[in-house]
Amino acid sequence: MKLLRWGPTGHEKPGVLGSDGQRRDLSMLLSDIGPAQLSPRTLAALALLDVDKLPLVPLSERYGTPFGGTGKIVCVGLNYADHAAEAGLALPPEPVLFLKPSSAICGPYDDVIIPRGSRKTDWEIELGVVIGSTARDVTEKQALAHVAGYTIVNDISEREFQLERSGQWDKGKGCDTFAPIGPWLVTADEIADPQDLTLWLEVNGQRVQNSSTRQLAFGIAALVSYISRFMTLQPGDVISTGTPPGVGLGQKPEPWYLKVGDRMSLGIQGLGLQEQRCVAASDPLMPHV
Template identity: 60%
Template structure:
């Protein structure tokens, strides 16, 4: 299934994509697409509904983040061998784990705000995991049982904040609007092999990233298992899993985003996103509200 959330900020409704690619309103079945919706039991109930009998969503609706009320938004750094090579970093012996602020989550096509004073805002197309079951000390051989599905994430990053201001990477990763998710959450039964998905990202129509999840250093199962040994993963939590080469920081000379730039990105089977980058001073007052 492909599950979506549509409507205005803070008023999103749950939806499902029907066989014709149209959004059907799931409000009569579940109140929202959140952790409470993502258990195996709840997903089975949705799966048993004939989507064609549900009301069509009004045309032209904004898409919200494909999962709401995420309590944890976790990220894995330097998880593609070819990306590590472009940055000159050694292959990590264990996953590099950091946090993105849940408050940075926005819809897949919402504007992204370049932070005040930023000179090094960068792009990263990533496969994101959405957790469906409470997970603690999970073994890699059972880790996928705790996954509800997958979605596209643009792990927007401010490299000066991340790497030059001391402390943790989190400072450059959780700025408002730095976590577009969607367009939809694809349940894991539709993704035969999450380790064999092509991915791409364009800036102003120019291809910057072309990659595949085949080059991930730590696969989805390993990541879920590993993180669950350091924290409790709850339904609705999101783990974004790293990016292939082609980020602005890795170019010679480096290239970063400026107001007016348009970033498009996608992953095989998971859909596409498109964001316009805007200056902090030009951002609409409600751009960074909820998700």
């Protein structure tokens, strides 16, 4: 099942993708798709619906994030060995964790703001793991039972803010619109192996990232278990599992970064596509969930 949300920013309605690839309206059955609707019980009930009989969502309606109410985005740094190498860093012995604020979240086709004073805004396609039930200090064997599904995250990063302005990474990771999520939440039963998915990203039509989640250094179950030792994972939380090589910081012969007017396209096998246009901080846009 591919869950989604649609409509104006701040007024999204729940939906689901039909077998014909068209969006269907769930708003007569659900008030929203959020933490309460991501429970195994609710997802099992939704799976029984004949979604193709639901009303169509007008094609003109905006795609929002596929679920709301995210409390935190837990990001994993340097989780692909070849990405660590392009950054000139060793693969860490344990997962590197940092947080992205929920205020960074935007829809999969919303504009991305280049922050005021930015010179090094960068792209990062990542597999997002969406939590469906509370996970607190769980084992790897238990971990996947707490996963509602999977989605695409573009972990936008401002490298100067992140690496050259002292302190933690968060200041380069948390700007508004730095976490496009969606277009769908694909429930876990539809993804046979989340660690065997191709993923790619293009900037202005040039493919810069092209890899597979087979290259993850720390797998999904290991990450859910590990993170749950240090913080409680709650329904609606997202784990952004790391990016493969090909980010702007690692481009050869020298790094290059996003600028106003650039367009990103990105996708993960089975999880759909995203597209974003880069705009100046003063430009109008629809940034939030």
